[in-house]
Amino acid sequence: MKASRLGLAIALAWLVACSGRGSGPSNPLPQAPFAIGGARESLHTELPEPPVVRSVDGVARLSLVATENYSTGQPTFAYKGKLQVIPTIVINPGDSIDVKVTDQLPTEPPPRMPPGPMTDMGTADDMNLHFHGFGSSPKKPGDDVLTTLALPGQTLHYVVHVPSNQEPGLYWYHPHVHGETSFQVGESGMSGAIIVEGLERHLPRLSKMKQRLIVVRATGIGDDVQPQHSNTSPCTTKDHLTVSLNDAVRPNITIAPGEKQFFRLLNATGHKTLRLSVEGEKLELVAIDGFALDTYPGTPPTEMESTLIVPPASRAEFVVTGPASGHAQFRTLCYNTGPNGDPDPEILLANLNAPQGRVRASLLPEPLVVGSPLPRNAYTTQLPPPATKRVVIFSENSKPKFFINGQAYSTKAKPMFVVHVGTVEEWHVVNVTQEVHDFHIHQLHFLVQKINGVPVSHPFWADSFLIPHRSTSGGKGVPGSLDLLMDFRDPLIRGEFLFHCHILDHEDQGMMAKIEAI
Numbered sequence: 001m002k003a004s005r006l007g008l009a010i011a012l013a014w015l016v017a018c019s020g021r022g023s024g025p026s027n028p029l030p031q032a033p034f035a036i037g038g039a040r041e042s043l044h045t046e047l048p049e050p051p052v053v054r055s056v057d058g059v060a061r062l063s064l065v066a067t068e069n070y071s072t073g074q075p076t077f078a079y080k081g082k083l084q085v086i087p088t089i090v091i092n093p094g095d096s097i098d099v100k101v102t103d104q105l106p107t108e109p110p111p112r113m114p115p116g117p118m119t120d121m122g123t124a125d126d127m128n129l130h131f132h133g134f135g136s137s138p139k140k141p142g143d144d145v146l147t148t149l150a151l152p153g154q155t156l157h158y159v160v161h162v163p164s165n166q167e168p169g170l171y172w173y174h175p176h177v178h179g180e181t182s183f184q185v186g187e188s189g190m191s192g193a194i195i196v197e198g199l200e201r202h203l204p205r206l207s208k209m210k211q212r213l214i215v216v217r218a219t220g221i222g223d224d225v226q227p228q229h230s231n232t233s234p235c236t237t238k239d240h241l242t243v244s245l246n247d248a249v250r251p252n253i254t255i256a257p258g259e260k261q262f263f264r265l266l267n268a269t270g271h272k273t274l275r276l277s278v279e280g281e282k283l284e285l286v287a288i289d290g291f292a293l294d295t296y297p298g299t300p301p302t303e304m305e306s307t308l309i310v311p312p313a314s315r316a317e318f319v320v321t322g323p324a325s326g327h328a329q330f331r332t333l334c335y336n337t338g339p340n341g342d343p344d345p346e347i348l349l350a351n352l353n354a355p356q357g358r359v360r361a362s363l364l365p366e367p368l369v370v371g372s373p374l375p376r377n378a379y380t381t382q383l384p385p386p387a388t389k390r391v392v393i394f395s396e397n398s399k400p401k402f403f404i405n406g407q408a409y410s411t412k413a414k415p416m417f418v419v420h421v422g423t424v425e426e427w428h429v430v431n432v433t434q435e436v437h438d439f440h441i442h443q444l445h446f447l448v449q450k451i452n453g454v455p456v457s458h459p460f461w462a463d464s465f466l467i468p469h470r471s472t473s474g475g476k477g478v479p480g481s482l483d484l485l486m487d488f489r490d491p492l493i494r495g496e497f498l499f500h501c502h503i504l505d506h507e508d509q510g511m512m513a514k515i516e517a518i
Contacts, residue, residue, distance in 0.1 A: 047212065047251040047350060050193070051079065051087045055095040062087060063100045066127045066150075066175075066190070068111055074188040074219075075111045075124070084247060086192040088213055089173070093196060093375060094164035099173075100157050103127040103150040111183075124183060125152050130176035130442070131160050131194070132313065133290045133463050135490050138443055138497040145176040145442070146411075146496055146514070163492060165375035168198030169290030170264045170315040172215075178411060178512070182504035186270015189217040189247070193266050199317070202292055203301065204371040209262040209319065212253065216349070218243045218269040235334035235345045243272070243332075243347050253330065253350050255322035264317045267310045270504040271342045273436070273466065274310040275333040278352065280323055283308055286368065287317035291445060291461040294370070295379050299458040302368050307333060311438045313464040313502040319368070326354035338469035341435035342503070378489045379445060379461055386426035386485065390417065393430045394437045394467060394501065394511060401510050402501065408510030415496060415516040419488045431467040431480040437506060439482065440464040441499035441515070444490065450483035459485075464502050493517050 468480030
């Protein structure tokens with residue numbers, strides 16, 4: 001069976017789920033009325049572009065304030081005095097990101113949180129940042145989420161050194177306070193994109209296209225932190241969250257018939273699996289989780305897909321062709337997350353419309369072909385044999401409480417695994433539950449080899465990937481599984497960091513563990 005990166009590969013997980021019964025202007029955007037969770041009331045207006053902070057002399061500098069959005073009672077970032085206007089950081093390989101984040105969240109009363117059990121952190125007013133997807137150091141003042149924490153009134157200063165051979169593509173940043181991540185990142189939308197330049201040099205035709213950065217959020221106080229339930233109607237059930245693109249609800253995207261545009265999309269939702277589709281058109285996928293498809297030797301540089309399945313925290317970079325009719329809908333289609341999973345019904349994300357006035361169809365551009373090679377690093381070479389094999393089991397009970405290898409996360413726990421820098425390990429990741437989980441590890445990408453035991457024809461790199469849920473075969477429950485190669489060869493990742501489910505309420509309720517690289 002053929003399985004591609006984000007489309008056909010994850011289609012295997014989609015089939016299992018079904019059988020078991022989810023560069024822009026430098027000026028900030030102006031303030032606008034807020035709906036639930038901060039999404040702007042912007043039906044039929046053009047897709048807004050977030051402000052951009054570019055590196056100067058090798059450093060991208062910005063300051064953020066974590067504060068309360070008094071119209072929603074939820075936390076938000078303020079940038080240059082504007083609420084919920086979160087900048088995109090644009091850098092080159094080898095640059096540094098210098099960020100100051102000040103915690104001005106109120107302690108009394110704390111920001112409003114949805115009902116549900118809390119973990120051992122216990123409050124909603126702490127703050128830190130995670131720089132998601134980078135192969136950077138997990139130690140201070142870099143991408144450390146284990147010991148770096150601001151209390152109200154305190155300021156953190158991060159300096160994240162991006163490797164000179166970092167793969168060009170889309171990454172992101174967001175808070176990562178245990179027990180608060182789902183509320184701050186998911187329901188409240190505290191996240192921003194990071195673009196590492198260079199993909200256009202690898203695929204030069206991309207530089208001729210209009211680029212669209214799209215951050216998908218699902219904000220408000222929803223039903224996601226609730227006891228387990230039977231997901232009998234995954235395509236019709238609502239969760240009371242407001243889905244937006246760059247905080248705009250169902251905006252317009254102007255694209256001429258036949259025109260090619262380059263979409264760089266981040267799924268910054270807390271738990272929604274997106275199944276992206278443009279009616280009547282195929283999508284040309286070029287990168288996943290910041291890595292071009294052909295980063296791994298032998299994989300083609302592009303793939304044409306009818307739908308793209310993008311789990312929470314994942315990124316997809318793809319080319320969209322303007323519909324010949326001049327109008328089409330950009331949607332996420334229903335995704336069945338399993339009998340106990342969160343509902344992911346079909347949702348209209350945006351309308352694709354031709355420019356006003358008489359517009360001729362654009363000439364068909366030349367196909368995407370490879371130009372300059374990608375940066376040479378461990379990810380662009382064949383992997384050595386694994387030094388160790390491990391089994392990682394994702395499980396849960398009905399409280400709800402979530403576990404990895406039978407253990408719920410504790411900030412005081414020792415690392416579950418100790419790995420050796422310079423080695424590669426083979427992990428067999430097993431899901432014994434009746435809902436999908438979203439495997440993510442900090443500081444590195446992993447190579448997806450098999451899904452439910454079926455080899456992927458073109459193995460690919462990812463940092464977040466769905467583990468299929470338990471299915472039934474011959475009257476017996478069959479766990480879902482992934483076979484992954486974990487690459488610990490980079491000496492920059494020495495230290496302690498985390499792996500977890502990136503369905504964020506699962507993470508907050510225990511589905512996370514420490515790992516140490518020595």
